[in-house]
Amino acid sequence: MKRYQAYTFLTLGTTAIILTVACVDFASSELVELSYTYNVDAPTSPKLNPFNFSVLQKGFNDKGIWVELNEFCSSEHSGTHVDAPVHFSRGSWTIDEIPLDRLWNVPGVVIDVTQAIERSSERNYHIQVKDLEKWEEEHHGYIPDGAVVLIHTGWGKMVKDLQEYSGLDEERSNNFPGLSEEAAIWLATYGQRNGYSKGVVGVGVDTISVDVGNSTLYPVHRALYSHNIYGIENMANLDKLLGRKFELTILPMRIGGGSGAPARIIASVREKQLGHVFVRSASTALPRNFFFLLATTVILREFLKVLTPTLY
Numbered sequence: 001m002k003r004y005q006a007y008t009f010l011t012l013g014t015t016a017i018i019l020t021v022a023c024v025d026f027a028s029s030e031l032v033e034l035s036y037t038y039n040v041d042a043p044t045s046p047k048l049n050p051f052n053f054s055v056l057q058k059g060f061n062d063k064g065i066w067v068e069l070n071e072f073c074s075s076e077h078s079g080t081h082v083d084a085p086v087h088f089s090r091g092s093w094t095i096d097e098i099p100l101d102r103l104w105n106v107p108g109v110v111i112d113v114t115q116a117i118e119r120s121s122e123r124n125y126h127i128q129v130k131d132l133e134k135w136e137e138e139h140h141g142y143i144p145d146g147a148v149v150l151i152h153t154g155w156g157k158m159v160k161d162l163q164e165y166s167g168l169d170e171e172r173s174n175n176f177p178g179l180s181e182e183a184a185i186w187l188a189t190y191g192q193r194n195g196y197s198k199g200v201v202g203v204g205v206d207t208i209s210v211d212v213g214n215s216t217l218y219p220v221h222r223a224l225y226s227h228n229i230y231g232i233e234n235m236a237n238l239d240k241l242l243g244r245k246f247e248l249t250i251l252p253m254r255i256g257g258g259s260g261a262p263a264r265i266i267a268s269v270r271e272k273q274l275g276h277v278f279v280r281s282a283s284t285a286l287p288r289n290f291f292f293l294l295a296t297t298v299i300l301r302e303f304l305k306v307l308t309p310t311l312y
């Protein structure tokens with residue numbers, strides 16, 4: 001009977017340890033800022049009116065109360081912003097019509113295409129279907145249903161120099177990489193091919209546009225937005241998400257009938273998921289978990305001593 005009790009407590013103890021470790025890791029997450037500060041330096045296509053900010057009041061008023069009050073004038077499409085599907089698809093969602101369950105805490109994946117871009121000498125490199133399939137094959141399996149797919153081109157490194165970032169030339173044409181039409185269709189029809197209910201809900205880039213810089217017909221805008229998939233442009237810090245598991249919250253300003261809007265975008269990075277351990281996060285979680293395990297084992301041993309003295 002004593003031995004039976006000991007085994008019972010050992011089983012309960014082990015379960016407690018596993019749950020403790022799982023809960024600790026499950027609760028831990030890191031928030032990553034994916035939007036640039038919205039000011040006159042925020043990345044914006046040189047073809048649009050720049051962000052205009054003026055100070056109306058900054059100081060003590062006649063009652064001795066400190067007041068700061070500013071106003072701004074801005075394109076819907078400057079800085080880090082969301083393109084509503086209606087931007088290039090008549091009758092599709094305006095920015096205030098995008099359902100909240102496609103913006104709040106949605107699964108995200110980031111696809112790194114920097115190597116393909118570096119290998120190409122073409123500044124307006126068209127990201128190929130094979131560049132996206134490579135990610136599926138080599139790293140993470142399938143894009144989950146309802147996900148936002150982020151494309152990391154590495155262009156964010158140039159964001160402080162708008163001339164370099166936009167590649168604006170003498171003909172007033174921008175020059176930077178973007179998705180090919182085939183890649184956009186591949187993303188837009190991903191859900192259909194995999195029997196998903198939502199499919200891909202949004203596509204984000206670390207450049208000015210989801211299309212290549214010198215595009216004039218905007219096939220990517222049209223292919224995605226006609227499927228009510230929204231775009232996110234001028235995203236920051238995509239390199240911080242590479243190889244990690246995360247959820248995204250995308251909050252564009254609720255402009256009535258807007259074709260787009262400046263947005264705050266945040267990734268919540270999971271260090272570890274039940275049944276899905278990432279090597280990088282496991283290495284950071286291990287030392288902390290070791291102390292939890294040690295403490296739980298010591299407490300368990302003391303319990304067993306008291307409850308099953310004949311075993312000791």
Ligand SMILES: [Zn+2]
Nearest residue numbers: 077083233260
């Ligand atoms: Zn836009």
